[in-house]
Amino acid sequence: MHLPDIIRPRQKLNGALRQARPHWRFGNRQLAQAASLAVVAVVMIPVAYLVLGAFHAGAEGIDYLLRARTLRIVGNSLALMLTVTACASFIALPFAWLTARSDLPWRRVFLALGLAAMVIPSYLTAVTFSEAFGPKGMLQSLLEPIGVGRLPSIKGFFGAALTLSFVTFPYIVLPARAALLRCDRNLEEAGQSLGLSRWAVFRQIILPQLRPALSTGMLMTALYCLSDFGAVAVMRFNAFTRAIFLQTESYRLDKASMLALVLIVLTIALLIVQSRLQHGGRHYRVGSGAARNLERLPLGKWKLPAVAFCATVIGIGVLTPLLVLFSWLSGHRLTNPIQVPLTELLGNTVGVSAVSALVVTAAALPLALLAMHAASRSDRWLVQLAYLGNALPGIVIALALVIFATSNLLSWYQTLPLLIVGYAIHYLPFSIGATESAFAQTNPRFEEVARSLGISAWAALARITLPLARAGILAGLALVFLNVMKELPTTLLLRPIGFRTFATRIWSAYDEAFLSSIALPGLLLVLASLIALAILLRQDEGIA
């Protein structure tokens, strides 16, 4: 998940604040650096081990990579990525425009529900889609009266693309909508007064201003597709993450790490494109513009189709998963003989998520301090390296830890601490970002007063700054908590024997077609995800 990308604009603002306060404020700088170095080492060593191991395979490894089957996996992943990015854009652009700039009725409700699609775990969306739109699913029973006896299976490319399009389109809606709200109305009016049609105004004036936001959203979607495991695994589409999982699960770690290496290269290539795209072109207004409310364009006779469009998007992306889960609550075909008490699942899920969130927040603290001051080049590098964990797909981190533990730390293998390390590597950047922002917004004067009254730098950090930054740090903690709750591939590969969470329960129940065992854990995860959304939106304030 790349949720924190949405709150990046705030970090840029903090960059400006940072200039004003170059002095190291908190305690012993060397200590913070040493702690950061230790955290970054934990992040980097398994990944480095994986990469070096893959290189070690040498000619045999290259031979494996060049086999037709491996190349097909590359092709599968790229095709999925491009298709989903295109489809998600086609859904997101009208959705963003309608909710931002038109007089669409119930637009706030539509927007909030639409964004909810983003936080439902992809495996849950995939599981419910494959049942609802399957050969004898809900859709087929709706079509039965007109003589449709059986629909073609959606497993494979189509199902994976469908699922991911509906999970990712909000990633494009958010930046596109924010850009639409910022658009310079004066330009549009100038265009109209010069005789451009409404469509021409959109194409020639609005769309170019949207370009940076759109490319950001599309790249986030593309990255999501490359790293997502749940949707392709459930839909049995052989993209990288599924292929890596199958190889890891059956202990062919050398092959798995070759595949992971290619995936890392693809991911880094995308990240480079992203950083290039963010520079260049001027799409901002020059003057301050007149401050006024955006006029909403009347839809007129298009109102009904517009409502139908938004309702369909939400009906598929959000209501379908919920409906299917509710329908399974009352039982479905086969009773699972393994009844796990809900309290055990809840305890494990909440417990491991809470511990992980605390570990991540603590580990992020020294890095956030460094990030805020980032005086030296090495400090900046440390922070950048810590951010790497979020760019890497969860399955790659899990694989790296499996390889590292089985060859060096066998006593840690399949234990909770290693699982928590896996989560921590992946979600550390969430907490660094949130903590850094929170620190940056505290007023250094309070501390200076405290110091002048004779308390130590550490005491000032603990008694003044941390309490002031509390809200921001807690928001980061909550984000990590809620993402760990939903996490699937790392949990599957690193969990201790017999350790069950909501996510693993859903996974194994789906494997054996015990659909009714999915309902309650699924609904609880959706509920938790909605809380995550509320936190995000409150931070982002992009929703007016």
Place this chain on the structure above:
Amino acid sequence: MSALSFSSIVKLLAIFLFAATPVMGDDALTVYSGRNESLLAPILQRFSEATGIEIEVLYGGTSAVANQILTEGVNSPADVFIAQDGGALGALAAADMLHKLPAATLERVADAAFVSPAGAWVGLSGRARVFVYSPEALAENGLELPNSILDLTDEQWHGLLGWAPTNGSFVANITAMRVLLGDDATASWLADMIANGVQAYPKNTPIVKATIDGEIVGGLVNHYYLFRFLAEDPDITAALHFFPGGDPGSLINVAGAGILKTSDQPYDALALVDYLLGDEAQSYFAEITYEYPLVASVAPAVDIPALADIEAPEIDLSALDDLKATLEMIEDSGALD
């Protein structure tokens, strides 16, 4: 949040961390299972209740778990390996990782075909490979029951069939085909099945469910899954077909167990294996999982042909140990794509 409540939360979480960490190594018996949790867990729990021996179980695919034990080597924490296929046990026996079992244990099994000739593993229950199908869908599509698994590559079955290519029993069936028909014929059968639009499922249960729901006309599964559905809804219209004439599609395999040489508690491990061959566990396999019990004193509980009446291919189950080559073949065929 005050400092006090924060520290008490940390304490609570620390307590959780210790409480949730499963007991590792010391006294719990570690079972690596290639059998589904839903089939095995209830009887393992009864064993723990009867003997007081704690068990912790790693569940996975049979071939995946076998691979894991082979990779872990002497470091493997596993005491007992329970597989849904004699071949996976044969692979561990071939790597000299399994204890020789005592004669008293091996002799519980009535038919010598279902134990390792070298005594390295013992069958716990029997299962037949079958074609599960929906008679309605068969008639709707104007199809007749196939005489051989090899007939399923025929154009008339296009897009109507299901299989579970990562499932241990399927893998064993492919190994049997390699032994009976040769590698080339088996590889081209796999390729033809894929070209014929066979639908892949993660396990056997979803294939039976898809057949009942009318998603597919039929699929290749073990015989007992259908009975689990029938137990909940006797009105289901799906049936089993045993390919006749010693067809490779009618393989009879076993779910079996072996004890790891590296086990630190071989006596508890043996107690478990003996328990699973006892009348109580054998009745469980007959009545709850609808498999063939392998001891003389317990009979099958459902209406299926006796093991001896199935026209199964003549094959030595321990000879199905070339798991690696079969997995490579399935992978190369594109069945997992």
